[in-house]
Amino acid sequence: xxxxxxxxxxxxxxxxxxxxxxxxxxxxxxxxVQIFASSISMAAGIxxxxxNDANGDFGWxxxxxGVVIASYYMFGALYAPMTGWLGDRYGSRWMLFGAAIMYLIxxxxxxxxxxxxxxxxxxGMLLSLTQSLAMVPLMAAVSGWFRRRLGxxxxxxxxxxxxxxxxxxxxxxxxxxxLGWQTTFMLIGGMGGSIMLAMVPFxxxxxxxxxxxxxxxxxxxxPPVIRDKAVDRLRQKVFNQHTRRTKPxxxxxxxxxxxxxxxxxxxxxxxxxxxxxxxxxxLAQAGIILTIISLVSVISRVVTPILAETYGTRRMMxxxxxxxxxxxxxxxxxxxxxxxxxxxxxxxxxxxxxxxxYLVINRxxxxxxxxxxxxxxxxxxxxxxxAVATALAGLVIYATGSFNLVMALSVGFSGVxxxxxxxxxxxxxxLIPGWEEDIPTLPDMAPETNPRPAAGAAGDDD
Numbered sequence: 001x002x003x004x005x006x007x008x009x010x011x012x013x014x015x016x017x018x019x020x021x022x023x024x025x026x027x028x029x030x031x032x033v034q035i036f037a038s039s040i041s042m043a044a045g046i047x048x049x050x051x052n053d054a055n056g057d058f059g060w061x062x063x064x065x066g067v068v069i070a071s072y073y074m075f076g077a078l079y080a081p082m083t084g085w086l087g088d089r090y091g092s093r094w095m096l097f098g099a100a101i102m103y104l105i106x107x108x109x110x111x112x113x114x115x116x117x118x119x120x121x122x123x124g125m126l127l128s129l130t131q132s133l134a135m136v137p138l139m140a141a142v143s144g145w146f147r148r149r150l151g152x153x154x155x156x157x158x159x160x161x162x163x164x165x166x167x168x169x170x171x172x173x174x175x176x177x178x179l180g181w182q183t184t185f186m187l188i189g190g191m192g193g194s195i196m197l198a199m200v201p202f203x204x205x206x207x208x209x210x211x212x213x214x215x216x217x218x219x220x221x222x223p224p225v226i227r228d229k230a231v232d233r234l235r236q237k238v239f240n241q242h243t244r245r246t247k248p249x250x251x252x253x254x255x256x257x258x259x260x261x262x263x264x265x266x267x268x269x270x271x272x273x274x275x276x277x278x279x280x281x282x283l284a285q286a287g288i289i290l291t292i293i294s295l296v297s298v299i300s301r302v303v304t305p306i307l308a309e310t311y312g313t314r315r316m317m318x319x320x321x322x323x324x325x326x327x328x329x330x331x332x333x334x335x336x337x338x339x340x341x342x343x344x345x346x347x348x349x350x351x352x353x354x355x356x357x358y359l360v361i362n363r364x365x366x367x368x369x370x371x372x373x374x375x376x377x378x379x380x381x382x383x384x385x386x387a388v389a390t391a392l393a394g395l396v397i398y399a400t401g402s403f404n405l406v407m408a409l410s411v412g413f414s415g416v417x418x419x420x421x422x423x424x425x426x427x428x429x430x431l432i433p434g435w436e437e438d439i440p441t442l443p444d445m446a447p448e449t450n451p452r453p454a455a456g457a458a459g460d461d462d
Contacts, residue, residue: 022210027160029202030142036196050283062272062397071120072124076387079136083132093200095133095138111186139375149216155305156302173284243373255420255421258321258413265410266410269397270331272403273403295348317357317421321415321418330342366432389409389413393406
């Protein structure tokens with residue numbers, strides 16, 4: 001067995017005009033994918049009032065709706081490690097193709113929902129698989145496109161997604177009121193799935209697939225290596241074995257879970273809370289709460305990864321979670337629309353910074369190995385946090401009828417997350433610097449053809 005020859009690519013940007021590096025096209029593709037794939041989960045609260053409306057087509061209780069929405073996150077948590085592993089093994093292009101097909105199917109089926117069991121299957125099981133395929137392996141692939149300035153690339157990616165989600169939330173609410181449930185999800189599903197399919201031919205998993213270097217690479221950096229499939233898989237296995245021996249491998253999913261439990265509770269239940277207190281009578285007006293959160297979060301989504309590279313990711317994560325926890329206290333006394341809008345503006349700062357630093361801290365802790373499985377487990381933690389918080393909050397409302405207790409849960413989750421961040425190791429050095437030395441030489445491979453490359457993520461896109 002022989003390795004594919006090691007290329008010596010030039011410091012070119014790839015097949016794009018005006019000297020634009022191909023990494024920015026990847027960022028653009030993933031931003032568009034994020035807008036559609038994550039908009040449903042980020043804007044899930046907009047679905048609660050029409051599903052709960054006793055005079056509408058559904059009339060389901062808040063407890064029932066909360067449990068089904070929690071199942072979306074629970075199934076997503078189960079899928080995340082598997083889709084992350086699949087991304088490392090088969091590459092980003094196949095993951096994007098699968099996500100596009102699943103988006104078309106799951107959104108079409110969701111538009112036909114009439115019974116709660118259908119909502120459970122189409123939303124809880126199928127749409128969560130769609131999001132996992134679109135988010136976990138594709139977002140993990142970003143780190144391989146940047147030798148330097150990863151924080152800038154990640155910040156722009158998450159920022160663009162925040163703008164899209166901010167637009168999608170009131171748009172979805174307005175469509176549901178004006179066009180109905182069925183037309184809304186058929187329209188969004190068809191548009192989103194078609195756009196994702198159109199981007200598949202342009203998707204690449206790593207710069208070496210195009211024979212170019214990552215963004216920020218220098219002449220003195222080692223060139224990337226195109227490896228044989230068997231070597232890539234062996235490398236992936238050894239890397240994952242080493243990462244599992246470190247504390248952040250276990251602590252980061254827990255922190256992500258606590259942070260997402262803190263803001264997930266708000267994203268799902270702040271709109272029903274506002275309706276119950278009479279602050280809004282229009283679903284589109286209430287959806288502006290999510291719009292403000294998303295648009296304000298663009299600032300912290302962009303800034304947090306950039307500052308994390310300079311001042312440390314732990315510090316930025318702790319600051320964001322503290323802001324997220326503190327601002328929830330405003331909701332205990334909010335009765336009017338302006339108060340909810342004010343809360344959304346402040347809360348968005350902490351929300352946007354809480355979860356956008358994980359790709360950066362993974363690079364800081366683990367260097368440039370295949371990150372799909374690691375990010376998959378961190379996404380599992382995040383979605384488990386969403387699931388537990390959503391279900392628990394729904395049960396609390398069902399048992400007590402109190403939204404204030406739900407808000408207290410949000411504060412508690414975020415506060416505990418800050419404490420766990422204090423247990424993380426310093427990010428100034430890689431925790432597993434010599435992991436590639438443990439990659440065994442394949443029996444029928446000459447030692448000189450088994451290089452120890454310094455960069456490049458696993459995956460085969462072509």
